[in-house]
Amino acid sequence: MASGVNHGRRVVVSWVVLSAIATPLVAIFLGPAIPPGNDSAQGSEQVLANTWIVSLITPVICLLVVFFAYGLLTFRASGNAIVDGPPLRNDARIQIWWIATTSTIVLFLAGLGTYELLQNGSGGGQGPSPIAVPSGPKLEVQVIGQQWQFTYRYPTLGGMESPQLVLPADTDVELHVTSLDVVHSFWAYELGVKADANPGVDNVAYVQTKEPLTFHVRCAELCGLWHGYMFNNGKVVAKSDFQTWARAAQAAYAPIAKYMPVYAHVYLPDPQRRAG
Amino acid sequence: MTVARRLVGFNLLTAVVLGIGGWYAGWFGAHAIVGPSIAYFADTDYNELSVFLAYIGGVIGFLAGLGFFNYPWARLRGYPPSLREKETEGAGRYFGLCTDHKVVGIQYLWGIGLFFLIGGLNAMLIRTELLRPDHQVFPAGTYLTIVGLHGTMMMGMFTSGILGPFGNYLVPLMIGARRMAFPRIEALTFWLLMAAGVILETTIFFGGFPTGWTGYAPLSNEANAGMDCYILFFALVGISMTLLGLNMIATIVTMRAPGLTWTRLPIFVWGVLSTSILMVLAAPVLIATLAMEALDRTAQTTFFVAGGGGSNYLYENLFWFFGHPEVYILALPGFAIVLELLPVFARKPLWGYRLAVAGLLGVTLLSWMVWQHHLFVSGINGDLRPFYILSTELISIPTGFTFICGMMTLWRGQIRFTVPMLFCLAWFFNFLVGGLTGVFLSDTPSDVTTHGSFFSMAHFHYTIMGGLVFTFFAAIYYWVPKMTGFELNERLGKIHFWTMFIFFNSTFMPLFVAGFLGQPRRVVTYPHGLQFLNDWVSVSAFLLGLSMLLFLYNLVRSLAFAKVPAAANPWGSKSIEFQLPSPVPVHNFDRIPVFTSDPYGYGEDAGPVPVPAGAPAGRD
Numbered sequence: 001m002a003s004g005v006n007h008g009r010r011v012v013v014s015w016v017v018l019s020a021i022a023t024p025l026v027a028i029f030l031g032p033a034i035p036p037g038n039d040s041a042q043g044s045e046q047v048l049a050n051t052w053i054v055s056l057i058t059p060v061i062c063l064l065v066v067f068f069a070y071g072l073l074t075f076r077a078s079g080n081a082i083v084d085g086p087p088l089r090n091d092a093r094i095q096i097w098w099i100a101t102t103s104t105i106v107l108f109l110a111g112l113g114t115y116e117l118l119q120n121g122s123g124g125g126q127g128p129s130p131i132a133v134p135s136g137p138k139l140e141v142q143v144i145g146q147q148w149q150f151t152y153r154y155p156t157l158g159g160m161e162s163p164q165l166v167l168p169a170d171t172d173v174e175l176h177v178t179s180l181d182v183v184h185s186f187w188a189y190e191l192g193v194k195a196d197a198n199p200g201v202d203n204v205a206y207v208q209t210k211e212p213l214t215f216h217v218r219c220a221e222l223c224g225l226w227h228g229y230m231f232n233n234g235k236v237v238a239k240s241d242f243q244t245w246a247r248a249a250q251a252a253y254a255p256i257a258k259y260m261p262v263y264a265h266v267y268l269p270d271p272q273r274r275a276g
Numbered sequence: 277m278t279v280a281r282r283l284v285g286f287n288l289l290t291a292v293v294l295g296i297g298g299w300y301a302g303w304f305g306a307h308a309i310v311g312p313s314i315a316y317f318a319d320t321d322y323n324e325l326s327v328f329l330a331y332i333g334g335v336i337g338f339l340a341g342l343g344f345f346n347y348p349w350a351r352l353r354g355y356p357p358s359l360r361e362k363e364t365e366g367a368g369r370y371f372g373l374c375t376d377h378k379v380v381g382i383q384y385l386w387g388i389g390l391f392f393l394i395g396g397l398n399a400m401l402i403r404t405e406l407l408r409p410d411h412q413v414f415p416a417g418t419y420l421t422i423v424g425l426h427g428t429m430m431m432g433m434f435t436s437g438i439l440g441p442f443g444n445y446l447v448p449l450m451i452g453a454r455r456m457a458f459p460r461i462e463a464l465t466f467w468l469l470m471a472a473g474v475i476l477e478t479t480i481f482f483g484g485f486p487t488g489w490t491g492y493a494p495l496s497n498e499a500n501a502g503m504d505c506y507i508l509f510f511a512l513v514g515i516s517m518t519l520l521g522l523n524m525i526a527t528i529v530t531m532r533a534p535g536l537t538w539t540r541l542p543i544f545v546w547g548v549l550s551t552s553i554l555m556v557l558a559a560p561v562l563i564a565t566l567a568m569e570a571l572d573r574t575a576q577t578t579f580f581v582a583g584g585g586g587s588n589y590l591y592e593n594l595f596w597f598f599g600h601p602e603v604y605i606l607a608l609p610g611f612a613i614v615l616e617l618l619p620v621f622a623r624k625p626l627w628g629y630r631l632a633v634a635g636l637l638g639v640t641l642l643s644w645m646v647w648q649h650h651l652f653v654s655g656i657n658g659d660l661r662p663f664y665i666l667s668t669e670l671i672s673i674p675t676g677f678t679f680i681c682g683m684m685t686l687w688r689g690q691i692r693f694t695v696p697m698l699f700c701l702a703w704f705f706n707f708l709v710g711g712l713t714g715v716f717l718s719d720t721p722s723d724v725t726t727h728g729s730f731f732s733m734a735h736f737h738y739t740i741m742g743g744l745v746f747t748f749f750a751a752i753y754y755w756v757p758k759m760t761g762f763e764l765n766e767r768l769g770k771i772h773f774w775t776m777f778i779f780f781n782s783t784f785m786p787l788f789v790a791g792f793l794g795q796p797r798r799v800v801t802y803p804h805g806l807q808f809l810n811d812w813v814s815v816s817a818f819l820l821g822l823s824m825l826l827f828l829y830n831l832v833r834s835l836a837f838a839k840v841p842a843a844a845n846p847w848g849s850k851s852i853e854f855q856l857p858s859p860v861p862v863h864n865f866d867r868i869p870v871f872t873s874d875p876y877g878y879g880e881d882a883g884p885v886p887v888p889a890g891a892p893a894g895r896d
Contacts, residue, residue: 057715068705113662122724224498268582
C-alpha cells in the first residue's frame with residue numbers, strides 16, 4: 001500500500017452500499033416480474049423461487065462489478081515498461097471467507113429449491129410415483145403426446161378425448177403425461193407446467209388453476225419434423241362452463257368412443273414401428 | 277524428386293483415395309451380406325448396415341492411406357521399435373501422419389478452426405430462418421438438420437478445442453519433455469477427428485438427422501440414414517477423446533522433467549490433466565451408448581424402445597452421464613487458460629495455487645454427480661431431484677475457487693490490457709452470467725419453465741462460447757506468435773475483441789428473455805410477439821459472424837502476408853515455452869531442463885527456468 005490507500009476497504013464498502021441498494025430493488029421489482037406469473041399455484045411457486053434466486057445473486061454480481069470496475073481502473077500498468085506487482089501468493093483469511101460465503105449461499109439455495117419443490121411439485125413432471133402431491137381432491141387429465149400434437153383424455157368423463165385442453169378454474173389437476181411414439185415435452189406456459197411425454201411412462205405433474213384464462217401449450221422437446229408446429233391453445237374456464245363444455249364434448253365423442261382404446265396410464269407403442 | 281513421385285506413398289491424397297475405396301467396399305460388402313434378407317430393411321429408405329460398414333471401411337482406408345498401419349505391420353515383421361515418424365521439415369509434414377507434437381498442435385488448430393467456421397455458418401443459417409416467426413427459408417427437416425449440424429459439430433469438435441491445439445503443443449514444452457508419451461496415438465487422435473468431421477457433414481447426402489446434438493432415442497430410431505452419420509461422428513470423436521485423454525495423462529504423470537513437482541506444475545497443465553480425466557472416463561460411455569443405438573437401428577434390438585423392454589430413459593441417462601462431464605470438458609481448459617495468463621499480464625504470481633488446483637479437481641469430481649439436472653421434468657427418479665439440486669449447486673463452489681484465484685491475482689497487479697488479457701477478462705463476465713443463470717436451471721422450480729427453452733440455450737452459450745471460445749481466442753493471441761513465429765496484428769485483434777464481446781452479449785443476452793417468455797429451443801416457429809427480440813438477436817449474430825471473419829482476416833494477413841517476426845518472449849512471460857527460441861526446435865530441448873520453481877515468480881527473485889544449452893543428450 002504505497003500511497004497508504006486501503007483498496008480492500010474501499011471495495012468492500014462500495015460493495016456493501018451497492019448491494020444494499022440493488023438487492024431490495026431487484027427483490028421488489030425484478031423478481032416478481034419474472035414469468036411464468038401467478039396464473040396457477042405452481043406458477044406462483046416458480047415466481048417465488050425466481051425472486052429468491054435473483055435477489056441472492058444480486059450481491060454476487062455487485063461484488064464482481066465493484067471489484068472489476070475498481071481493480072481494472074486502479075491497478076493499470078502505467079507506461080510501456082514491464083513492472084512487476086507485489087508477489088502476493090496467498091491469504092488464508094480471504095480463502096476461508098470466500099469458501100464460507102459461497103458455501104452458505106449455495107446450501108441455502110439448494111435447501112430453498114428443495115423446500116419449494118416439495119410444496120406442490122412446482123409444475124414439473126415427477127414420474128409415475130410423485131413425491132410432492134397436493135392434498136385434497138384432484139381432477140385427473142391425461143396428456144397424450146404424439147407426432148405432432150397433444151390430445152387429452154378425461155377418465156372421469158368416460159375416457160372422453162379432446163384435442164384441446166380445457167380445465168375448470170380453482171381446481172387441483174393431476175396431469176398424466178405419456179407419449180405414443182417419441183419423447184415430447186408438455187409445456188403449458190402460463191400455468192408453469194412442464195412434463196416430458198415418454199413412451200410407456202406415466203409422468204405425473206400437478207397444477208392448481210386459478211382464474212379463467214387462455215394459455216399456450218407447446219412441445220418443449222425436439223420430436224421430429226413438425227416439432228416447431230406442435231402448439232395449441234388451452235383454456236381454464238369457470239366450473240359451470242366446464243360442465244357445459246364437458247357435456248357437449250362427450251356427446252361429440254360418443255360415436256367414436258367404441259373405436260378408441262380403453263383408458264390406461266400408458267399405451268405401449270409397437271416396438272417395430274419405424275416411421276420415416 | 278518429381279511431383280508425381282511425391283504423390284505416391286502414404287499421404288493425404290492416398291488416404292482420401294483409399295478412404296473412398298474403403299467406403300464402397302463396406303457399402304457393397306454389407307449389401308452382399310444382407311442381400312438375402314434385404315426385405316427386412318425395406319421399411320427404411322436405406323440399408324443401415326451398409327451405411328455403417330461403408331463409413332467404417334472408409335475410416336480404415338483413410339487411416340491406412342495416411343500410414344497408421346505401417347508401424348504395427350513393421351513390428352509384426354520383427355523390425356525394432358521406434359518413437360518417431362515423418363518428423364521432416366517443410367510444409368508437407370502438416371498434411372500427413374507426423375509424430376512431432378508441435379506439428380500435431382498446429383494441425384489441430386487449423387483443422388478445428390475449419391470445422392468451427394462451418395459450425396458458425398450453420399448458426400448464421402439458423403438465425404436467418406428465425407428472422408420471421410413462421411417458417412420461411414428452409415424446409416422444416418432441413419432446419420432441424422442445420423440445428424443438429426451446428427450443435428453436434430460444436431460440441432463434438434470443441435471437446436478437443438483447447439487440448440488438441442494447445443494441449444498437444446504446450447504440455448510437452450511446459451513439463452520439459454521432448455514428445456508426448458504416445459506420439460503415434462497423438463497423431464491418430466487428430467486424423468480421427470478430421471474423418472469424423474467429414475462424416476458428420478456427409479449426413480446431408482442421407483437426408484440429415486432430426487434430433488439435434490443430443491440424439492434422443494426413440495426419435496433417432498425412426499430417423500433416416502443421416503442419423504448414422506451422427507452416430508459415427510460422435511463415436512469417432514469419443515475414440516479420439518479417449519485416446520487424447522489417455523495420452524495426456526500418461527505424458528503428464530510420467531514425463532515431467534526433474535524438479536517439476538505437482539505444486540510447480542503450470543496451472544494450464546493441471547487444467548489439461550483434469551480435462552483428460554473427464555475425457556477418459558466419459559467418452560467410453562458415449563461410445564457404448566452410440567453402439568447400442570447403432571444396434572437398435574441395424575440389428576433391430578430394442579435398447580431404447582419402450583414396447584420391446586427398453587427405455588428412452590436409458591438413453592437419456594447414459595447420454596447425460598457423458599453429456600455433463602462433456603460440458604466441463606469444454607469449460608475446464610478455459611478456467612486453466614485464464615489462470616495461466618492472468619499472472620503474466622498482472623505481473624503477479626498466481627494467487628492461491630493450491631486452491632486453484634482444488635477448484636479444477638473439485639469440478640472434475642462433482643461433474644459426475646449432476647447429470648440428472650438435465651432430466652428434472654422428464655419424470656425420471658422424481659425423489660432424487662433434491663439430491664441433484666444440491667450437487668448442481670455445489671459445483672459452483674469449486675468454480676468459485678477459479679474466480680477468487682483469478683480476481684486476487686489481478687488485485688494490486690500491474691495490469692496490461694493486451695489482446696489475450698482482454699479475452700481473459702471477458703471470461704469473468706461471460707462465465708459469471710453463464711454460471712449465475714445456471715442457478716435458475718439447477719433449481720427445479722425455476723427449471724420447470726426455463727428447461728428446454730431459449731433460456732437454457734443462452735445459458736450454455738454463455739458458458740461454452742463465453743467460457744471456452746473466448747479463452748480459445750485468448751490462447752490463440754497469446755501462443756500463436758510462439759507457435760508460428762509471426763506476430764498477430766494487435767490493432768485488428770483489439771477490434772476483433774471488442775466487436776466479438778459486444779455482439780456476443782447482444783446476441784445471447786436477449787435470449788434469456790426469449791426463453792422466459794416461452795420460446796422453446798430448436799423450433800422453426802415462435803410466437804409473433806417475440807419477433808423483435810429474435811430479429812435483434814439475428815442481426816447481432818450476423819455482426820458476431822463478421823467479427824469472426826475479421827479474426828480470420830487478421831490471421832491470414834499476419835501469418836501469410838505481413839509476416840512480422842515475433843520476439844521469442846513477446847509478453848515477458850516466465851513460463852518455459854517462452855524461454856525457447858522461435859520457432860521451437862524439432863526436439864524442443866537439447867538437454868532436459870531442471871525446474872526449481874513454478875513459472876509464476878513475478879516480483880520475486882526467481883527468474884524463469886533456464887533452458888540448458890549444449891550437446892543433445894541423445895534422442896529421448
